Amino acid sequence: MYVKKLWKLINTWQFLATIAVLVVVAGIVILCVFPKQVGRIIADLFTWFIAAIANPDTAVVNLKHTVLGFFPESWRPWLSHVCNFLPIVAVFPGLFALITWAERKILGRIQNRYGPNRVGPYGLLQPIADGLKMLSKEDIVPRAADKVLHFLAPIVLVVSALLVYSVLPMGRNMTPANLDVGVIAFFAIGAISEVAVFIAGWASRNKYSILGALRGVAQMISYEIPLVLSAVTVVMVVGTLSTSAIVHAQGGGHWFVFTPWGFVGFLLFFIASIAEVNRSPFDIPEAESEIIAGYHTEYSGFKFAIFFLAEYLAAIALSGLGVTLFLGGWQAPGLEWLAAWLPSWIAWVPLVIDAIFEYIPSWLWFLIKAMSLILLMIWVRGTLPRLRSDQLMGFAWKFMLPMSLINILVAGIWYKMVEGTTARWQGVGAWLLSAAILFACYWALSTFGFRQVVKKREYRDSEGKLIATA
Amino acid sequence: MDTAFAILAFITLAGAMDAVFFRNVMHCALSLILFFFGIAGLFFLLRADFVGWVQILVYAGAVGVLVLFAVMLTRHITADQPYQLFGGGLPGWIMGFGTALVVALALIWAILRDPMLARTLKEMPTSKAELLGRQMMEQYVIPFEVVGILLTAAMIGAIVLALEEARKRR
Numbered sequence: 001m002y003v004k005k006l007w008k009l010i011n012t013w014q015f016l017a018t019i020a021v022l023v024v025v026a027g028i029v030i031l032c033v034f035p036k037q038v039g040r041i042i043a044d045l046f047t048w049f050i051a052a053i054a055n056p057d058t059a060v061v062n063l064k065h066t067v068l069g070f071f072p073e074s075w076r077p078w079l080s081h082v083c084n085f086l087p088i089v090a091v092f093p094g095l096f097a098l099i100t101w102a103e104r105k106i107l108g109r110i111q112n113r114y115g116p117n118r119v120g121p122y123g124l125l126q127p128i129a130d131g132l133k134m135l136s137k138e139d140i141v142p143r144a145a146d147k148v149l150h151f152l153a154p155i156v157l158v159v160s161a162l163l164v165y166s167v168l169p170m171g172r173n174m175t176p177a178n179l180d181v182g183v184i185a186f187f188a189i190g191a192i193s194e195v196a197v198f199i200a201g202w203a204s205r206n207k208y209s210i211l212g213a214l215r216g217v218a219q220m221i222s223y224e225i226p227l228v229l230s231a232v233t234v235v236m237v238v239g240t241l242s243t244s245a246i247v248h249a250q251g252g253g254h255w256f257v258f259t260p261w262g263f264v265g266f267l268l269f270f271i272a273s274i275a276e277v278n279r280s281p282f283d284i285p286e287a288e289s290e291i292i293a294g295y296h297t298e299y300s301g302f303k304f305a306i307f308f309l310a311e312y313l314a315a316i317a318l319s320g321l322g323v324t325l326f327l328g329g330w331q332a333p334g335l336e337w338l339a340a341w342l343p344s345w346i347a348w349v350p351l352v353i354d355a356i357f358e359y360i361p362s363w364l365w366f367l368i369k370a371m372s373l374i375l376l377m378i379w380v381r382g383t384l385p386r387l388r389s390d391q392l393m394g395f396a397w398k399f400m401l402p403m404s405l406i407n408i409l410v411a412g413i414w415y416k417m418v419e420g421t422t423a424r425w426q427g428v429g430a431w432l433l434s435a436a437i438l439f440a441c442y443w444a445l446s447t448f449g450f451r452q453v454v455k456k457r458e459y460r461d462s463e464g465k466l467i468a469t470a
Numbered sequence: 471m472d473t474a475f476a477i478l479a480f481i482t483l484a485g486a487m488d489a490v491f492f493r494n495v496m497h498c499a500l501s502l503i504l505f506f507f508g509i510a511g512l513f514f515l516l517r518a519d520f521v522g523w524v525q526i527l528v529y530a531g532a533v534g535v536l537v538l539f540a541v542m543l544t545r546h547i548t549a550d551q552p553y554q555l556f557g558g559g560l561p562g563w564i565m566g567f568g569t570a571l572v573v574a575l576a577l578i579w580a581i582l583r584d585p586m587l588a589r590t591l592k593e594m595p596t597s598k599a600e601l602l603g604r605q606m607m608e609q610y611v612i613p614f615e616v617v618g619i620l621l622t623a624a625m626i627g628a629i630v631l632a633l634e635e636a637r638k639r640r
Binding site for chain 2: 146181199202214
């Protein structure tokens with residue numbers, strides 16, 4: 001047994017060693033043929049590295065400019081757009097792999113078991129093993145399936161999931177496509193994923209797929225309304241649809257989540273985003289015990305992996321949008337208001353913490369916040385049971401929609417009431433009024449919205465005489 | 471600019487023609503969605519960014535899904551329908567093409583008469599969503615409210631129809 005293991009290991013090392021030797025030989029050849037260019041490239045990269053250590057905030061933007069400098073002048077306009085988007089395709093699928101590992105580990109610990117722990121140290125190579133497994137599986141297309149549509153659906157889904165990242169501000173000056181109408185663009189591209197889900201279900205020509213696709217599309221449409229309406233409150237208060245402007249408006253630690261309408265809006269947005277990506281507790285369209293696998297039943301191998309990838313990418317993108325709209329985007333949390341309240345001998349502590357926060361680069365803040373939202377999604381998945389289809393729809397239309405409409409009203413009231421005050425965030429009356437209205441609405445909806453009229457059952461004996469009622 | 475217009479026009483026309491010519495009704499609905507994307511592209515060419523994105527959000531995202539649902543919920547769609555080019559016979563052929571020709575000529579005449587064609591704008595400014603919103607709320611607020619009432623009436627009508635069906639079923 002150990003001989004077999006060793007043999008496999010030697011073969012792996014052989015493979016890796018061949019690749020390494022090829023790369024080194026290619027490098028030496030390039031070095032000999034183009035010494036001046038290679039020297040310039042190495043010098044530029046070294047300069048970038050030194051600057052990145054000193055100021056990690058602008059490191060990514062500087063890297064892009066450095067890489068652009070390697071290429072001729074005429075290529076730079078379109079190459080700039082490519083370089084804006086290429087890091088997304090490079091980073092976020094890697095993040096997806098990490099998240100799948102984290103999810104399985106965390107779910108395992110919630111369920112009082114270890115997660116994957118065999119494949120690497122702490123199971124860290126599990127995503128690689130999963131990826132290789134998916135790649136090596138046979139790609140089965142049902143004979144009656146619509147071949148073109150069956151092939152097209154996962155592609156449209158993953159393209160839509162990747163494209164929405166282009167309007168997210170991932171750091172200072174790091175929005176890949178700085179549109180003036182970023183928020184609308186996000187939701188428009190997200191709307192394409194519903195069409196893709198429907199195509200996937202229909203093209204499989206399978207009853208369970210069609211049912212799952214119908215349920216999935218109905219769920220996605222229903223939860224898209226509270227999602228967009230809670231984003232509308234932020235757009236209303238800031239006055240622009242541009243995502244980078246929304247992040248700039250939350251400077252100084254004044255994140256929108258710390259306002260009454262922002263808090264409710266954030267909760268609505270978060271719940272709606274869990275429902276949009278068909279995650280538990282809203283995963284009726286793809287639950288294994290309910291409908292096999294819903295709209296991706298008939299997909300095997302890499303196409304299934306693409307559905308999986310698209311779902312997690314959409315989850316990260318929606319978390320990113322939630323961070324942008326409500327949690328201050330790439331802004332570090334600001335604590336200087338605390339320094340004004342504390343006595344002078346301890347007032348320097350928040351300022352020192354602030355300085356540390358400012359050193360942490362803005363793109364790292366964005367990642368930290370988005371990943372904490374993802375962790376919250378994983379936590380919710382491990383904790384709450386699955387909602388039934390009618391409960392799901394009832395929740396969206398009877399609770400979340402009225403709540404988000406009242407939230408827009410309250411955001412308007414709050415904005416108008418604090419408009420006159422010197423510090424926009426200190427209108428106590430506005431806070432109390434907004435919180436009161438929102439709480440009243442929540443209480444009313446939860447008390448009167450979900451009443452179920454249950455008739456008492458009547459138990460009769462064989463002659464029809466009433467025995468008992470319960 | 472012209473290359474972009476040629477490509478987008480080709481996509482739009484291909485989508486529109488395929489929506490009529492395909493045999494499988496699902497494929498027709500999906501090429502209609504492609505057509506909507508082409509129109510959105512033309513909006514972007516005209517520097518109407520907001521309208522273009524809303525076109526994708528509303529038409530490709532919502533109306534397209536509505537058409538797909540409608541196609542799916544009607545029965546006996548699974549079989550490919552045979553394509554009837556001369557379904558109405560020769561008179562149908564003449565009437566159809568004649569109507570299309572008349573409408574096309576009228577449109578072309580109306581467009582070529584437009585005085586806007588003589589003006590050439592060197593640099594078209596991008597329309598801002600804020601201006602659109604302001605105009606909708608100040609100058610065109612009554613048509614805005616009327617459209618809102620229309621949509622509400624349509625929703626209430628749909629709910630009434632569904633309620634009647636539910637009552638009948640019971």
